[in-house]
Amino acid sequence: MNFDFSDDQKLLKEQVRKFLADKCPTKVVRRVLDGPEAYADEVWKGLVELGVPATGIPEAYGGLGLSPLELCVIAEEIGRAAAPVPFDSSVVLATEAIKLAGSEAQKKKWLPLLAEGKAVGTLAVSEGAQPPRPRNIATTFGGGFLNGKKVPVADGDAATFAIVLAKNGLVIVDLAQKGVTKKRVETIDPARKHAEVTFDGASAELLGTEGDGWNLLERLYDAAAVYFAFSQVGGAEAAMWMACDYALQRQAFGRAIGSYQAIKHKLADCYVKLELARSNAYYGAMMLTDGGADLPLAAAAARIAATDAYDFASKENIQTHGGIGFTWEADTQFHYRRARVMALSLGGPMAWKDKLVTRLEQKNVT
Amino acid sequence: MDFNDTPEEAAFRKEVRAWLDANATRKSDDKASFRARNDDPNLLKKAKEWQAKKAAAGYARMTWPKEFGGRGASPILQVIYQQEESNYLVPLGFFDIGLGMCIPTMMAYASPEHLKRYVKPALHGEEIWCQLFSEPAAGSDVAGIRTRAERDGDAGWVINGQKVWTSGAHYSDYGIIITRTDPNVPKHQGLTMFFLSMKTPGVEVRPIKQMSGGANFNEVFFTNVRIPDSQRLGKVGEGWKAALTTLMNERLAVGLPSGGLDVDELMELARDTDLDDGPAIRNQQVRSKIADWYVQQQGLKLTRYRTLTALSKGQTPGPESSIIKIVAAPKMQDMGAFAMELMGPAGIMKEDVPQAAGFQAQWIGGAGFRIAGGTDEILRNIVAERVLGLPPDVRVDKDVPFNQLGKK
Ligand SMILES: Cc1cc2nc3c(=O)[nH]c(=O)nc-3n(C[C@H](O)[C@H](O)[C@H](O)COP(=O)(O)OP(=O)(O)OC[C@H]3O[C@@H](n4cnc5c(N)ncnc54)[C@H](O)[C@@H]3O)c2cc1C
Numbered sequence: 001m002n003f004d005f006s007d008d009q010k011l012l013k014e015q016v017r018k019f020l021a022d023k024c025p026t027k028v029v030r031r032v033l034d035g036p037e038a039y040a041d042e043v044w045k046g047l048v049e050l051g052v053p054a055t056g057i058p059e060a061y062g063g064l065g066l067s068p069l070e071l072c073v074i075a076e077e078i079g080r081a082a083a084p085v086p087f088d089s090s091v092v093l094a095t096e097a098i099k100l101a102g103s104e105a106q107k108k109k110w111l112p113l114l115a116e117g118k119a120v121g122t123l124a125v126s127e128g129a130q131p132p133r134p135r136n137i138a139t140t141f142g143g144g145f146l147n148g149k150k151v152p153v154a155d156g157d158a159a160t161f162a163i164v165l166a167k168n169g170l171v172i173v174d175l176a177q178k179g180v181t182k183k184r185v186e187t188i189d190p191a192r193k194h195a196e197v198t199f200d201g202a203s204a205e206l207l208g209t210e211g212d213g214w215n216l217l218e219r220l221y222d223a224a225a226v227y228f229a230f231s232q233v234g235g236a237e238a239a240m241w242m243a244c245d246y247a248l249q250r251q252a253f254g255r256a257i258g259s260y261q262a263i264k265h266k267l268a269d270c271y272v273k274l275e276l277a278r279s280n281a282y283y284g285a286m287m288l289t290d291g292g293a294d295l296p297l298a299a300a301a302a303r304i305a306a307t308d309a310y311d312f313a314s315k316e317n318i319q320t321h322g323g324i325g326f327t328w329e330a331d332t333q334f335h336y337r338r339a340r341v342m343a344l345s346l347g348g349p350m351a352w353k354d355k356l357v358t359r360l361e362q363k364n365v366t
Numbered sequence: 367m368d369f370n371d372t373p374e375e376a377a378f379r380k381e382v383r384a385w386l387d388a389n390a391t392r393k394s395d396d397k398a399s400f401r402a403r404n405d406d407p408n409l410l411k412k413a414k415e416w417q418a419k420k421a422a423a424g425y426a427r428m429t430w431p432k433e434f435g436g437r438g439a440s441p442i443l444q445v446i447y448q449q450e451e452s453n454y455l456v457p458l459g460f461f462d463i464g465l466g467m468c469i470p471t472m473m474a475y476a477s478p479e480h481l482k483r484y485v486k487p488a489l490h491g492e493e494i495w496c497q498l499f500s501e502p503a504a505g506s507d508v509a510g511i512r513t514r515a516e517r518d519g520d521a522g523w524v525i526n527g528q529k530v531w532t533s534g535a536h537y538s539d540y541g542i543i544i545t546r547t548d549p550n551v552p553k554h555q556g557l558t559m560f561f562l563s564m565k566t567p568g569v570e571v572r573p574i575k576q577m578s579g580g581a582n583f584n585e586v587f588f589t590n591v592r593i594p595d596s597q598r599l600g601k602v603g604e605g606w607k608a609a610l611t612t613l614m615n616e617r618l619a620v621g622l623p624s625g626g627l628d629v630d631e632l633m634e635l636a637r638d639t640d641l642d643d644g645p646a647i648r649n650q651q652v653r654s655k656i657a658d659w660y661v662q663q664q665g666l667k668l669t670r671y672r673t674l675t676a677l678s679k680g681q682t683p684g685p686e687s688s689i690i691k692i693v694a695a696p697k698m699q700d701m702g703a704f705a706m707e708l709m710g711p712a713g714i715m716k717e718d719v720p721q722a723a724g725f726q727a728q729w730i731g732g733a734g735f736r737i738a739g740g741t742d743e744i745l746r747n748i749v750a751e752r753v754l755g756l757p758p759d760v761r762v763d764k765d766v767p768f769n770q771l772g773k774k
Contacts, residue, residue, distance in 0.1 A: 126712055128718060131639065131641065131712075133641070135640070152714060185716075252505070253506075253762075253763060254761070262747070311703070315699065322506065322737055323500065323531045325737070327577060328575035329574075340714065343707065344710065344711050344713050348710075350708075
């Protein structure tokens with residue numbers, strides 16, 4: 001058995017970690033949280049130089065042609081730093097969507113731009129108040145034109161193109177054109193900017209087969225769930241260590257608060273959830289790599305465990321900090337906000353639990 | 367067993383309803399107007415006006431003795447008033463700390479002249495009070511505070527130090543403050559309580575921005591703040607006893623957060639939300655969550671009724687109300703998070719999604735509520751030690767002079 005990442009992959013992880021520790025300390029997250037920037041441009045540029053967006057793109061399309069495992073270790077580090085960059089939107093969702101469903105011409109056009117960081121993509125599914133379901137999608141595509149409104153779109157105002165779910169399929173649309181308007185919307189996480197994007201006869205093309213949108217989206221979400229799980233694991237671990245560090249320093253009643261079992265057990269529970277999530281994420285990565293038949297089930301398990309671990313660690317990190325943890329000035333809020341945004345973005349845990357059991361049933365039948 | 371009012375209680379309820387009908391607007395189902403009220407920049411002014419009206423009618427603190435503007439009434443009547451008032455659109459919240467904690471502490475320790483001067487304006491909403499207890503190095507362990515009060519001649523004291531997380535200090539007129547007057551004795555023995563005007567020279571209030579984005583709590587700095595000895599509450603060195611009076615009242619006052627969204631609103635959201643297999647309210651996972659939170663909500667309400675029954679019979683309530691914040695605070699946080707999940711990706715949006723802002727406020731506010739007024743962990747310690755009689759933690763610092771702590 002060899003259920004672990006290779007030395008090269010660990011080296012890559014270390015390299016990204018060092019880069020982010022250096023270039024993306026929490027004060028950079030705070031700068032984006034408090035300011036108007038769409039994302040931390042210098043961090044993104046550095047990641048592009050490191051080849052991050054090119055990682056999973058085949059060499060034939062200007063990428064590095066590395067395996068999903070490399071992208072997984074990178075995702076973990078992005079999550080650890082809570083890096084305010086369009087990684088989830090562009091490197092995971094948009095890139096994977098094109099790899100999954102793009103025609104040869106579309107791959108040739110978009111993948112090299114993505115690899116070089118010249119294009120930033122995003123995925124636009126939600127249309128506001130109701131959770132996205134086939135009957136709630138009003139955006140239409142016909143005769144090469146797209147009409148509708150998507151909100152919230154992660155990194156929507158920074159993205160140069162979007163993969164959009166229309167009634168009749170997934171489409172790809174250049175956002176720098178007359179028929180597109182973007183408006184930033186306020187969300188619970190100002191470190192991760194979102195927009196409302198309106199398409200008014202914007203020219204677009206189908207991605208994949210007409211009528212296949214939901215099916216493609218489901219497959220895209222399975223892959224994304226694994227990368228997100230790594231990012232959530234990284235975030236959960238960062239929140240856990242932030243709490244442990246504080247529990248060692250902070251004194252109450254003449255002792256470090258970490259010496260109280262109420263705090264110890266809470267942090268031990270963080271660790272338990274974290275390791276369950278990590279192991280499930282590893283299996284997801286393994287299935288993603290070999291085109292494993294068990295991917296749908298593994299992805300759902302990784303997603304559920306990682307969402308739970310990140311939710312718990314991020315809220316108990318605040319609790320461990322007491323009053324100071326509830327201030328704007330404290331770094332505890334970054335993970336609390338990010339955990340919730342990530343939990344909601346590919347469909348929440350409830351939807352994934354339902355999927356998991358359905359997939360388990362299907363597996364037991366076959 | 368029943369929930370019926372006694373004839374006296376029923377008569378009082380009727381009286382209260384008539385008075386409220388004449389003086390306030392009944393809440394309709396119109397949540398928008400409620401929200402608009404909460405964003406009103408004149409909220410404080412309106413709250414003061416409402417408090418004045420209520421006090422003039424004798425409803426503000428009915429359990430207080432008549433001489434202080436109360437009615438010497440049983441707590442159950444006060445609760446009936448609050449139950450009825452909660453059906454009306456009235457601005458509340460600014461006076462809870464003052465009337466619930468500070469003034470009762472004053473009543474226990476202040477001179478008759480001071481009570482004559484301070485109680486009435488507080489009751490009528492003319493003056494607001496805050497609680498200056500927590501410090502950067504002492505929250506749960508509030509007896510570990512460092513703010514010094516030193517003798518300033520015979521007749522006065524000079525205070526130096528810093529308080530933090532003081533809710534409402536920025537609009538408060540007065541505060542009660544716990545200080546260290548003798549660092550040479552173990553920490554609980556060297557404390558003394560005072561009250562002071564927030565306008566005393568040397569008091570500086572700096573708002574702290576909360577995680578929620580608002581700034582309702584503050585840092586308060588004391589630089590050579592001179593106050594007369596007559597503002598001392600209790601004996602020198604007996605500040606801990608006085609603080610316990612305040613904290614006991616805090617425990618009674620910190621009840622259920624009112625006005626927030628609860629199970630009814632979650633039901634409404636579940637009815638209006640479309641999932642794969644129809645409305646969310648038909649989904650088993652959603653139903654199971656709603657059921658759990660209903661049991662908690664109802665359990666808290668009924669627990670309170672048990673307490674009220676004891677009060678109504680003139681008995682001392684049991685320790686059951688110690689569960690309230692342990693249940694209510696995490697419920698607020700988790701229910702907020704779940705409601706956002708139900709809304710789908712749009713649950714993160716601050717505007718445009720009906721109810722999103724309300725549930726987001728619960729999700730963020732719940733994180734603070736789990737800490738304020740005794741953390742989840744401290745409250746569990748209290749239940750375990752004082753209710754269940756389990757042995758307390760080893761207290762390494764209890765008998766060591768304060769100025770020797772941390773030195774070996
Ligand atoms: C919204 C808000 C409003 C507030 N308003 C006021 C106010 O008006 N006036 C005022 O004086 N204070 C106020 N406070 C302060 C509040 O009382 C303290 O924050 C609280 O008591 C915790 O203290 P701390 O912040 O120092 O945390 P700490 O005491 O440092 O606690 C840190 C962590 O250690 C845990 N811990 C500490 N001791 C133990 C133990 N023995 N066993 C197990 N775990 C332990 C705590 O539960 C917590 O998780 C407010 C706080 C908030 C969040």
